[in-house]
Amino acid sequence: MSGRRLLAFFRRVTQEIRRDHRSVALLLVVPIVMTGLIAFIVREGDSPAVDALIVNDAGVPGVAVAGALDQELAESGGSATIVADEAAARTAIEDGSATIAIFLPAGLGTGQQVTVTVLTNGLDPFAEASQAAAVQRAMISAVEGALGISLPTVEHTTLYGVPSDDPLAPFAPAALAFLAYFFVYILTGISFLRERTGGTLERLMATPITRGEVVLGYTLGFGFFATIQVGLLLLWSLGSVEVPALGPLPSFSVGLGIPIAGNALLAYLVVVLAALGAVSLGIFLSTFARTELQVIQFIPIVIVPQFLLCGVLFPVSSLPEILQPFVWIMPLTYAVDGLRQVLVAGADLATWAIQRDLLVLTGVALFFALIAATTIRREVV
Amino acid sequence: MTVHAPVEDPTATGGAPAIRAEGLVKTFGPIRAVDGVSFDLAPGRIYGLLGPNGSGKTTLIRLLTGMARPTAGHAEVLETRMPSREVLARIGYMTQAGGIYPTLTVGENARFFAAAYGVRGNEGVDDALRLVDLADRTDTIAGTLSGGQLRRLSLACALVHQPPVIFLDEPTVGIDPLLRAEFWSHFRDLAGSGATIIVSSHVMDEADRCDELLFIRTGKVIARGSGAEVRAQAGTGNLEEAFLRLGADVEATR
Secondary structure: OHHHHHHHHHHHHHHHHHOHHHHHHHHHHHHHHHHHHHHHHHHHHHOOEEEEEEEOOOOHHHHHHHHHHHHHHHHHEEEEEOOOOOOHHHHHOOOOOOEEEEEEEEOOOOOOOOOEEEEEEOOOHHHHHHHHHHHHHHHHHHHHHHHOOOOOOOOOOOOOOOOOHHOOOOHHHHHHHHHHHHHHHHHHHHHHHHHHHHHHHHHHHHOOHHHHHHHEEEHHHHHHHHHHHHHHHHHHOOOEEEEOOOEEEEOEEEEEOOOOOOHHHHHHHHHHHHHHHHHHHHHHHOOOOOOOOHHHHHHHHHHHHHHOOOOOOOHHHHHHHHHHHHHOHHHHHHHHHHHHHHOOOOOOOOHHHHHHHHHHHHHHHHHHHHHHHHHHHHOOO | OOOOOOOOOOOOOOOOEEEEEEEEEEEEEEEEEEEEEEEEOOOOOEEEEEOOOOHHHHHHHHHOOOOOOOOOEEEOOOOEEEOOOOOOOOOEOOOOOOOOOOOHHHHHHHHHHHOOOOOOOHHHHHHHHOOOOHHOOOOOOOOHHHHHHHHHHHHHHHHHOOOEEEEEEEEOOOOHHHHHHHHHHHHHHHHHOOOOOEEEEEOOOHHHHHOOEEEEOOEEEEEEOOHHHHHHHOOOOOHHHHHHHHHHHHOOOO
């Protein structure tokens, strides 16, 4: 291992990235724009107004409930309108003039146990589920108000404070880990592929440089940009700077200001380790690619499953038994878990979960670096 | 017609050869890319490795530089058995594919390869760039160079460490006659200063510029000697014709 050669390699890789403005943008600008976009959607997104049709088979109490529902829904810009019968409601939903119908059954308000049915067209499950939930919430208030029955309400608090005031907080660990991992993988994979196809790797192998120096040089070069990227991303996500009003410009804040319970440096360490793992993964997988398109084709194989299973979209505990072993062999799972521990639970280095996550991420990075080094040899000999 | 035995090295003076191949064989599955090649190459001479595309020239060079592992036999460079990292620092290798980083400048490319070879200081880099007439273009981004300039840079990157043994894999492909003549005068200068040069080519009109030719066909050395000797051996005044005849002989005896 020669320090001078490593330094030359590091300098070369960083020069290459710096000269390629698109790569710089992909590494440094895109993650910030994307987290900004996610933040905007999650924080500013409105629950859509629910315009419900009501089919009333419950007589007078039904009319009272419908009136109360209309008031409740009107608070978020919606309404509840009574229609003649079920057929009219179905026709309206079918032709798109209404999205949801509520059937109030006979016996409502008489003390009997009744079931209120809600009908939607079923084309957009997520949106309709949120509408149904809105109807349910409105229904509780409406029944309370109209019929004078008081129902208990459920309030959820968490062990680690209530950071959920910010709807972005649960998404942040996943978004940060994923963006860092994904972009570093693409850039390293393609960059190393160019090294192979451009004939420079062949040429390098004709010098006294060792395979270990090549992999380490790449890891240093891309790792350098990854640390800048992760640093910027964390500053942007966790920090918030108030810019005072200036002349005609109103005051505004820069940064997402996601609340953080733990140490930002520890969060930084978690993401950087994940990104270094992406560097060696990119080098390793580029062995099996002949063109840049093929590096992209690996994304559905190696990136998407990690995205699906790392606990971002579906809680890990809710995944089927058979998928559990796969969940726990994927580095992104540990990155997301580690970030969650730090950002939400305020875990520090003394926490076993953090120790485990850091160990696994380091191990994965080293493992792929080692096999990447062996594949370089196979390619050249 | 009879098969001509390869001509013995006329320059063998008992001194140590710069390069030695000893029964080199390289197979890729059923294909014998290099099929039992043995020779000694004396220092300070230019050797032409001539043969059609796919005859095994590049594989032979990769075996000699230790970049490919032989199926049988072995290669020695500067009296050291390959592969050897120490000797790699004394070999210049200009690959067929450019092997240049397009986003780096001319100077950055040359300095990077110099560092990879373990060279200290910029003397070798400056000399190499001056040799290929790119000394005034050090700050030009390599990707913006013309095809000929790129080949020149590629040559310079193989020379930054002033190697005593130089392999040039089809260095003049796609180069105009003027630049080709320039290249050959560089090669001659390098050989004059004691370097051993192996140039592979499938262009026969370059052959006469070499001190000695090795004709390669289907992984075998089918003839060796100076241009005149090979012509005489094949009984023709034309090298191209000589190559075809010698090749046909090999085919006939298979």
